[in-house]
Amino acid sequence: MRWAVVVFPGTNCELDCHHVIADVLRQPVEYVWHKDTRLDGFDAVILPGGFSYGDYLRTGAIARFSPVMGAVEAFAAAGRPVIGICNGFQILLEAGLLPGAMRRNESLKFRCHETFLRVENAATPFTNRCRPGQVLRIPIKHGEGNYHADQATLDELERAGRVVLRYVTPDGSPTPGANPNGSLNNIAGIINERGNVLGMMPHPEVAAERLLGMEDGRLIFESIVAHVEGRASDDR
Amino acid sequence: MTSDVGPEGDPSMTAARSWKVRVYVTLKQGVLDPQGRAVENALRVLGFTEAADVRVGKYIELGLKAPDREAAAGRVAEMCRRLLANPVIEQYRYDVIEGDA
Numbered sequence: 001m002r003w004a005v006v007v008f009p010g011t012n013c014e015l016d017c018h019h020v021i022a023d024v025l026r027q028p029v030e031y032v033w034h035k036d037t038r039l040d041g042f043d044a045v046i047l048p049g050g051f052s053y054g055d056y057l058r059t060g061a062i063a064r065f066s067p068v069m070g071a072v073e074a075f076a077a078a079g080r081p082v083i084g085i086c087n088g089f090q091i092l093l094e095a096g097l098l099p100g101a102m103r104r105n106e107s108l109k110f111r112c113h114e115t116f117l118r119v120e121n122a123a124t125p126f127t128n129r130c131r132p133g134q135v136l137r138i139p140i141k142h143g144e145g146n147y148h149a150d151q152a153t154l155d156e157l158e159r160a161g162r163v164v165l166r167y168v169t170p171d172g173s174p175t176p177g178a179n180p181n182g183s184l185n186n187i188a189g190i191i192n193e194r195g196n197v198l199g200m201m202p203h204p205e206v207a208a209e210r211l212l213g214m215e216d217g218r219l220i221f222e223s224i225v226a227h228v229e230g231r232a233s234d235d236r
Numbered sequence: 237m238t239s240d241v242g243p244e245g246d247p248s249m250t251a252a253r254s255w256k257v258r259v260y261v262t263l264k265q266g267v268l269d270p271q272g273r274a275v276e277n278a279l280r281v282l283g284f285t286e287a288a289d290v291r292v293g294k295y296i297e298l299g300l301k302a303p304d305r306e307a308a309a310g311r312v313a314e315m316c317r318r319l320l321a322n323p324v325i326e327q328y329r330y331d332v333i334e335g336d337a
Contacts, residue, residue, distance in 0.1 A: 061319065108271065182268070
């Protein structure tokens with residue numbers, strides 16, 4: 001399978017994503033510049049983290065109008081896997097590919113530290129290599145990850161199993177203290193209705209190797225591989 | 237260039253006039269505003285104990301050409317909907333003033 005890593009002006013996590021796919025998963029991966037309008041021949045798309053367009057106006061607000069986003073929308077509409085990490089998540093929200101919006105962190109601080117995430121739905125293209133309820137250790141680094149949606153949207157996300165990752169304590173409790181940014185319902189990651197678009201604030205690409213001290217992030221990428229290669233028995 | 241010819245409402249009068257627009261974007265009521273809360277706390281610390289309901293928003297100004305105020309306002313509303321505000325958490329209002337100043 002072939003991976004695309006989309007690069008916007010101001011993206012800064014593309015090297016880490018490329019490294020994990022090329023050197024850890026040992027799979028073909030290419031950068032796609034935001035002015036490109038085609039994603040032909042790719043099997044999975046990563047929108048990496050960073051500060052696209054300097055976060056001007058709102059995070060992701062300008063990047064969502066980049067030429068490549070038409071191709072990303074078509075890719076998602078075809079049912080293929082798209083993962084937005086951090087700023088990539090913010091872009092997916094602004095583009096309307098995922099519901100809700102991000103506010104400044106409740107603490108008003110840029111938070112950069114490890115978090116613990118409970119896998120709330122292990123039957124997705126992004127989590128099929130995890131056990132239901134498994135707690136993953138993956139770091140965050142963001143100033144605007146305070147997820148907000150209206151009550152009806154939240155209820156629907158919860159009812160349909162679309163809250164995929166939730167901030168928890170190391171032993172798996174979704175307490176206020178485990179919530180690094182004020183996100184409603186401790187939400188760290190959600191999928192779209194069809195289940196093929198994931199947005200998550202934590203960075204699995206910097207937690208995918210023993211050398212770096214955290215390996216759980218690799219499960220996210222390995223799940224996508226299993227999904228694309230048809231080896232995931234229980235995802236949709 | 238400001239055109240001052242043609243009666244009001246004459247469809248043949250399409251010459252563009254200059255408008256100055258002031259857009260105010262704020263978080264919707266009910267959406268927690270962490271910045272507003274921090275500013276409010278700081279004001280209270282400074283002794284402005286009467287300060288309440290502080291909300292931090294954005295102010296955007298721009299100029300545009302349009303044949304009349306209605307057309308200008310219509311374009312600005314579209315700008316707000318598509319880019320300047322995020323309708324999920326923000327609300328907006330704007331003033332349209334004739335002239336370049």
